[in-house]
Amino acid sequence: MQSTVFPAPRSVSLTSLAAAFATVPDPRRAASVRYPLPAILAMTVAAILANHLSVLAISEWAARQTEPVLTALGFPTVETPCQSTLQRLFAKLDGSALSMVLAIAMVPTATPPEATDAAERVMSFQGVAIDGKAHRGRLRFAGGGCPIHALSAYCHTTGVVLAQEPILAPTDTDRGEAELTVAPILIDRLAWRGRVLTGDALFCQRELCAQVLRAGGDYLLAVKANQPTLLTDLRLLFDPPDDGRRRIVDDRREAETLDYGHGRTLERRVVTASTALVGYLDWPGHAQVLRIERTWREHDSAHRAVSYAITSLAPQRAGPAQLLALKRGHWAIENQLHRGKDVNLGEDASLIHVASGPHVMALLRDAAINLLHLAGVRQVAARLRRHAQHPDEAVSLVLGSLTTHA
Numbered sequence: 001m002q003s004t005v006f007p008a009p010r011s012v013s014l015t016s017l018a019a020a021f022a023t024v025p026d027p028r029r030a031a032s033v034r035y036p037l038p039a040i041l042a043m044t045v046a047a048i049l050a051n052h053l054s055v056l057a058i059s060e061w062a063a064r065q066t067e068p069v070l071t072a073l074g075f076p077t078v079e080t081p082c083q084s085t086l087q088r089l090f091a092k093l094d095g096s097a098l099s100m101v102l103a104i105a106m107v108p109t110a111t112p113p114e115a116t117d118a119a120e121r122v123m124s125f126q127g128v129a130i131d132g133k134a135h136r137g138r139l140r141f142a143g144g145g146c147p148i149h150a151l152s153a154y155c156h157t158t159g160v161v162l163a164q165e166p167i168l169a170p171t172d173t174d175r176g177e178a179e180l181t182v183a184p185i186l187i188d189r190l191a192w193r194g195r196v197l198t199g200d201a202l203f204c205q206r207e208l209c210a211q212v213l214r215a216g217g218d219y220l221l222a223v224k225a226n227q228p229t230l231l232t233d234l235r236l237l238f239d240p241p242d243d244g245r246r247r248i249v250d251d252r253r254e255a256e257t258l259d260y261g262h263g264r265t266l267e268r269r270v271v272t273a274s275t276a277l278v279g280y281l282d283w284p285g286h287a288q289v290l291r292i293e294r295t296w297r298e299h300d301s302a303h304r305a306v307s308y309a310i311t312s313l314a315p316q317r318a319g320p321a322q323l324l325a326l327k328r329g330h331w332a333i334e335n336q337l338h339r340g341k342d343v344n345l346g347e348d349a350s351l352i353h354v355a356s357g358p359h360v361m362a363l364l365r366d367a368a369i370n371l372l373h374l375a376g377v378r379q380v381a382a383r384l385r386r387h388a389q390h391p392d393e394a395v396s397l398v399l400g401s402l403t404t405h406a
Contacts, residue, residue, distance in 0.1 A: 016398070016399055016400055016401055017042065017045065017105060017106065017367060017371065017397075017398050017399075018038060018042040018073070018074065018398050018399050019038075019105075020101055020102070020104070020105030020106075021037070021038035021041040021042055021101070022038045023101050024037060024038070024041065024093070024094075024097060024098050024101050025094055025097050027089075027092040027093055027094065028089070028092070034079075034081075035075065035079075035080070035081050035085070036074050036075070036076070037089075038074050039073050039074030039075045040081060040086070040089065041098075041364065042073050042074060042398050042399070043058070043062050043073050043075075043080070044058055044086070044364050045364050045367050045368050045371070045398050046073065046391070046394045046395045046397075046398045047061040047062060047394075048345060048364060048365060048368040049368050049371065049372070049384065049387050049394035049397055049398070050384070050387040050388050050391045050394040051384040051385060051387060051388040052388075053345055053346040054346070055083050055086050055087055055090075055361075056083045058086065059080065059081060059082050059083045059085075059086055061391070062080035062081070063080050065080075065391065069391065069392065069395055072395060072399055073395065073398075073399070087357060090356065090357040090360040090361060091355035091356055091357045092355065092356065093356050093360050094356065095166065095356045095359035095360050095363060098360060098363050099163060099164060099165075099363055100189075102363060102366065102367055102370075103162060103163055103189070106160060106367065106370045106371075106374070124194065124317075125194055125195060125196050125218065125313075125317070125318075126155060126156070126157055126194055126195045126196065127155070127156035127157065127195075127196050127198050127220075127326050127329045127330065128153055128154070128155055128156070128162060128190065128195045128196065128197055128198065129153070129154045129155075129156060129198045129199065129329070129330045129331075129332065129333035130151060130152065130153050130154075130183065130186060130187075130197065130198075130199050130203060130333075131151070131152060131154075131199065131200070131333045131334065131338070132149055132150065132151045132152075132167065132175065132178075132179040133149065133150055133151075133152065133338045133341075134149050134175070149166075149167040149175060149178060149179070150164055150165065150166050150167060150359070150362060151164070151165045151167060151179050151182050151183060151186050152164045152165075152186075152333065152337065152338075152366075153186055153187075153190055154332065154333040154337050156198070156326070156329035156330070156332050157329075158373065158374065159332070159336060159337075159369075159370075159373030159374070160370045160373060160374065161337065161366040161369065161370055162190055163186055163189045163190055164186075164359075164362060164363060164366060165182045165185055165186045165189075166182075166358070166359045166362075167179060167181070167182050176202050179202060180202065180203075180205065183203060183205075183208055184207070184208065184211060187208065187211050187212060187215070188211070188215075190215075191215075192212055192215035192216050192217025193215070193216040193217065194216075194217075195217045195218070196217065196218045196219065196220055196311075196313065196326060197209075197212045197217060197218070197219040197220070197221070198219075198220050198221070198326060198327070198329070198330035199219075199221050199222070199330070200221075200222050200330075201221070201222040201223060201224035201225075201226055201227070202226065203221055204221040204222060204223055204224070204226070204227055204230075204310070206283065206284055209221070209283070209284045209285065209312070210284040210285070212312075213284055213285045213312060218285075218311065218312040218313050219285075219310075219311060219312050220309060220310075220311040220312075220313065220323065220326050220327060220330075221309060221310060221311070222307060222308070222309050223289075223307075223308040223309055223310055224307075224308075230281065230283060230310065231308065233277060233280075233281060234277075234289050234291070234308040234310075235308070237274065237276055237277060237289065238272060238274075238289075238291040238308070239291070239306070250276060251274050251275045251276050251315075252272060252273075252274050252276075253272070253273045253274070253315070253319065253320050254270060254271065254272050254273075254320055255270075255271050255319065255320035255321035255324055256268060256269060256270040256271070257269045257324065266296060266297060267294065267295070267296035268294070268295050268296065269292060269293070269294050269324060269328075270292070270293045271290055271291070271292045271320045271321075271323060271324040271327070272290065272291045272292075272293075272320070273288050273289070273290050273315070273319070273320040273323060274288065274289055274290075275287065275288055275289075275314075275315060276289075277289050281310075283310060284312075285312040286310050286311070286312060287311060287312050287313055287314040287315070288310075288311050288313065288314070288315060288318075288323070289308070289309070289310050289311075290308060290309040290310070290311065290320075290323060290327075291306065291307075291308055292306070292307045292308070292309065292324070292327065293305070293306050294306075294307075309323075309327060311323060336373075337369065340369060340380055341362075341365055341366075341369065343381070344380050344381050344384060345365045345368065345369070347362065347365055371397045371398070372397075375397065
């Protein structure tokens with residue numbers, strides 16, 4: 001897992017999350033509704049932000065809140081739903097509809113402002129990482145049809161989950177194959193103009209690249225052995241065999257970074273970008289190919305790793321330094337989203353597995369993470385502990401305008 005820099009807060013002017021919940025379809029019969037759905041969803045996110053992570057803990061947290069807090073959340077009385085009520089409701093709720101509402105309410109505008117000069121055009125795009133995540137607490141229930149994986153799209157710069165899709169696949173299906181079955185659905189849900197898809201080698205597929213290009217976006221994807229012909233071509237270009245013949249690559253541009261930390265004395269990354277294979281490769285919309293060499297020392301031992309990538313971004317839009325930043329930015333989905341949801345929000349330990357319950361809870365955890373990231377919170381665990389002592393601050397995040405400081 002590679003290191004990343006936490007994104008700076010971005011300005012958005014949107015309605016509150018609590019107001020957005022009013023547009024989520026309620027699956028209950030009108031005659032049986034005792035607690036308003038928007039109030040329940042707002043309460044759940046506020047409880048998660050206050051470090052109460054299970055359905056039982058969420059219901060207990062709500063029962064302890066004062067009348068002003070419950071009134072602000074939208075409850076008509078001081079009575080709040082119990083654990084079983086929440087579980088039944090979440091099992092019936094339409095996860096896809098909830099996901100669409102969250103995307104509309106919390107996702108900043110995709111298209112960046114029109115650049116006015118060449119320097120601005122270089123960075124006039126936004127990286128979007130896609131990656132799958134296993135929910136290990138559900139593994140024991142996999143035989144009952146419970147989704148145990150999900151595929152997420154995550155914005156590098158804002159730290160916001162743009163979309164999530166559960167993976168409903170047979171238990172004997174390869175995880176990578178299962179992720180590829182839902183990747184086109186996830187990609188189709190996003191606006192790609194001004195955005196760049198980043199992903200590991202699994203998503204380096206002709207069909208996915210073509211889909212993003214048709215939607216007006218770009219891609220930057222790792223190349224590994226699952227695309228043997230493409231990998232061979234890149235190796236021959238950047239690391240040809242030493243057979244005594246002299247080879248000259250007309251276009252060869254480089255950039256490098258130096259980093260310290262994570263137990264490593266020094267980590268050096270050198271990216272080499274080239275357009276030499278444009279017109280030769282049988283790959284949709286490719287504009288540059290990359291070679292990334294990492295060297296570092298760890299525990300007094302020297303290490304070296306070489307990887308390759310392909311992108312539709314032309315040199316005029318993204319030089320080697322910008323491509324390297326995009327490549328490294330992809331790992332924010334692991335470091336800041338997946339790990340954060342497991343370590344801070346207990347997702348990996350969750351045993352919720354009935355019907356839509358797992359998907360709904362995963363989306364509400366995403367909403368909590370989004371609120372914190374949009375507010376510029378860097379120390380998520382510390383903020384959750386603070387909210388546990390000051391629940392009014394957690395409620396304020398849910399009820400307040402989704403506007404952050406630039």
